[in-house]
Amino acid sequence: MSSSALTERPAPPAAPPRPDTAPRRRTRVLSLPEARWAAVATVLFLIALPLQLTGAPAWAWGPLYALAYATGGWEPAWAGLRALKEKTLDVDLLMIVAALGAAAVGQVMDGALLIVIFATSGALEALATARTADSVRGLLDLAPATATRLLDDGTEESVPTGELTVGDTILIRPGERIGADGRVLDGASEVDQATITGEPLPVAKEVGDEVFAGTLNGTGALRVKVERDASDSVIARIVAMVEEASETKATTQLFIEKVEQRYSIGMVIATLAVFAVPLAFGAALTGSLLRAMTFMIVASPCAVVLATMPPLLSAIANAGRHGVLVKSAVVMERLGQVDAVALDKTGTLTEGTPRITDTRPLPGSGLTEDELLALAAAAEHPSEHPLARAVVEAARARGLALAVAEDFNSVPGVGVSATVEGRVVTVGAPERVHGGTSRPEAGGGREGAASEIAAELEERGRTAVLVEVDGVPVGVLGIADRLRPDAAATVAALTGLTGRTPVLLTGDNPRAAAAVAAEVGIGEVRAGLLPQGKVAAVKEREADGRRVLVVGDGVNDAPALAAAHIGVAMGRAGSDLALETADAVIVRDELATVPAVVALSRRARSFVVQNLVIASLFITALVVWDLVATLPLPLGVLGHEGSTVIVGLNGLRLLREAAWTKARGQGLPPTHDPL
Known part of the structure; x- marks a missing residue:
């Protein structure tokens, strides 16, 4: 008995229509x-x-x-x-x-x-x-039909959840189901998220935490700012x-x-x-x-x-209920064929929410720490990269005013540049932003000082970011990221499933990459890679007959995700390009679901x-x-x-x-x- 008419996803392209002469019974919708x-x-x-x-x-x-x-x-x-x-x-x-x-x-x-x-x-x-x-589709029934929207004058109104828009504030009383994806503005409670994550225990929610439509509020009251339209909620995306x-x-x-x-x-x-x-x-x-x-x-x-x-x-369907969106039956079948895994570092093995640990103006730059951070944050503000967000959030945490950036340009894997208050500010990896001259052997001056500071930070497992103004180095920022709690267990499970340890592919510096790899049990590390370098590493393994699963989240991971036998993107911190390119999406960024969906x-x-x-x-x-x-x-x-x-x-x-x-x-x- 054949299934109903089927189509391929955009990549690979759909097979052209063909005549179907085989005896078949069409699957009839039971009415x-x-x-x-x-x-x-x-x-x-x-x-x-x-x-x-x-x-x-x-x-x-x-x-x-x-x-x-x-x-x-x-x-x-x-x-x-x-x-x-x-x-x-x-x-x-x-x-x-x-x-x-x-x-x-x-x-x-x-x-x-x-x-x-x-x-x-x-x-x-x-x-x-x-x-x-x-x-x-039954998940959609979990979302309430109406929600309590709070107006600017403090009054309340009951509206259909489908009419909620991004930026609305809704009130969730104890025992109610949450009507939209959003972030907690006020209040504290425990939320049963089993419909999204499959986890049986309620999760504590407080100001700043994310909540999802269809999940069940506990004993506290929450004020939530809506961050996604109803059609773009996690539940709706799973169903679609x-x-x-x-x-x-x-x-x-x-x-x-x-x-x-x-x-x-x-x-x-x-x-x-x-x-x-x-x-x-x-x-x-x-x-x-x-x-x-x-x-x-x-x-x-x-x-x-x-x-x-x-x-x-x-x-x-089962994977979808647990926050893993597999885009096609082709993908589900291929997931079980993988025998090699390549993992990105930032946003994949780590939480993707790095923080500024060091702000080091160079001698002679005339900048204070706050001024250096404000310049870098202004240039990084339009970027969606996790490291850029860390710089911007650090500046905001210090209460710094950010100037407007013009002529913004981003080169994946290299860095960004923008005109800030009439000066061209460039922020990125030390060895790339300055054309390879920011190294110890480049000599003295600011280049030499920047290289020494970058080497020192990298020895401590930090990611060094060079800041230049009008082509002249003015400072170095140190950024560190937290490892995901389930990273080591995921690496061990993937090793058991494929028979070989995953490889780490990252654009980060070798020292920081090696530190993370050692902590999670990865032996092979390819660091300092541009997007094309990640693609080359994937193709190298596939040339050896391997079927490679790539897990990543950023714009620079998208080419590797497309080149791999299967590409999986981390959904919460993932870039739009990575999410579009990937064959599957981990909605809740639970890394442990990767080996689970392979086993399934x-x-x-x-x-x-x-x-x-x-x-x-x-x-x-x-x-x-x-x-x-x-x-x-x-x-x-x-x-x-x-x-x-x-x-x-x-x-x-x-x-x-x-x-x-x-x-x-x-x-x-x-x-x-x-x-």
Whole structure:
């Protein structure tokens, strides 16, 4: 059974449309009327069957069977005719033809039973498939319909949450659900964030902390400033990206559908042979026709086609509920294939919120510490880089006034420049901003002094930032970042999953990079890299046959994220370019979810294999039974539809919370540990 029309994400580009000639059943959206028709057909059949078996006249049970045909078969027949109009051979239509053929040769009860089983199994299958999307879309129901907005005059008004805009202030009373993503302006409370993070314990929230729509406030009252529109909230993004992912085909799915086209042609030819050959040797018409129709049904590859998508989409939905947005089924499948990992440092292994630790004006610059910091902050103000934000926040913390920057220019991996009060201020890495002259061997003067200070700071694990005015060094800033609490555990888990220790790729200086690498257990470090250097390091590993997973957050990581087998971006501190380029996004910046989603992908891949085995065994057994012995048509339909439903339900097991819990605690691939 094939999934609905699927499209690829922008990178890689979508496959061009192709003719689809394979017999298929389109996944039907289960509506309440359709369920009622299936139920009516079943009731009519159950009334007609005992009448026939007890010897009642045909006029008593015949019309009941006819109504069962009509009520249970009109919808798949209509769907099959629409597909035929599009030059697609639909299994729905083939099933209806088989049922009518059975009635034509006097097997009215068998045909009616086929219709009932087919309609009922189709309804159950559609319901099972819809659970994947429903489990995620149900998150939207967690957000309250209304919120209490505080007006400038201090009054309150109740408004639909969809009307809240960025900058609004809302009041969340004890026990209420939070209506929008935002930041706490006043108050303190504990918030249950299980709907977003999956963590069972409430999280303390106070002034400055971020809160999310749909999470449940505890005993305190909070005033929250709205920072995202309703359509851009974490919950809405999860839903949108999972729904988008559900419209893509995994590589395995594409391969199956390619094989399916050729298989279907062979199946149609074989069906004709199963009917014609016995007939040519004197077999009865009725028996030959029933055998051929049964063969056509049991040989149909519905369960094989359905084997791939339910496990992958269930894994996508489960990951989405826990703050990992996987952008497509292709990505979910590829995540389980990675065997090498490259990690960025700032904003990935570290929290991405560095702070100024040293402010060192150079002798002869005539600047105080505050003046140096104010100049650097003015130039960095338009930048979105974490180091730039650290400079600006440090200046604001000291209450410094920042001049307006003009002619701002940013070169990823190098630094920024801007005109501040008529002077060109440049801020960036010492060895790059000044064309390589800011080194100890460059001689004395300010260049030499800047190099000595930078070397001293880097020896202490700081990131040194050189500040120049009109091309002349005037000072050096020292910046340090805090390591994420789960960084070391994540590195260990990724090592267990891939069989090799991740490599650290960073534009930072070698000393600071080595200090972080030693702390988290990384042995190989590539420091001082420009964006193209990170890409080269990734391609070097892929040239050795590795499938590389890159985790990063900044603009300078975007090329490497695009070049890798899989790119994962940190969502909270990540740049817009990195988020757009990455294949998956870690919404809550919980680094430990990276190995968890890799383990979940491997489990999904194992479920795909299980499904293919189940489907193949059913098809083989039923086909052999039909060819060697006599397989009753209704029993063939029951086996065919049953295998399809079993395969779908098996994949949906990955929706369970236990699947994520096991994946998160997994340090090794869980392919031999089924749920």
